Amino acid sequence: MSKAKENAVKKTTQAVKKPNSNEKMSTSERIAQWFRDLKSELKKVVWPTKKQTANNTFVALVVTFASAIVLWGFDSLAQVGVKTLISLVG
Numbered sequence: 001m002s003k004a005k006e007n008a009v010k011k012t013t014q015a016v017k018k019p020n021s022n023e024k025m026s027t028s029e030r031i032a033q034w035f036r037d038l039k040s041e042l043k044k045v046v047w048p049t050k051k052q053t054a055n056n057t058f059v060a061l062v063v064t065f066a067s068a069i070v071l072w073g074f075d076s077l078a079q080v081g082v083k084t085l086i087s088l089v090g
Helices: 003-008 027-044 050-089
Strands: none
Touching: none
């Protein structure tokens, strides 16, 4: 590594300390800080469009419906199996 790169990279083992530690702030200040942080994080979110939301909702409904059909099929088979077993024993 060249000297310029070595000088640019700071090597340290000390922990990074926050300038505003929560221990020094009052409860109301911490709550206000939490809402400010929340607002800044929500600005970073990439929200889906209406079309994407509708498409995702449709896919979820189709998968739910298909799962219900498969579950109903297994339940019907199990019911037939149990009735057959009971008729053989009884």
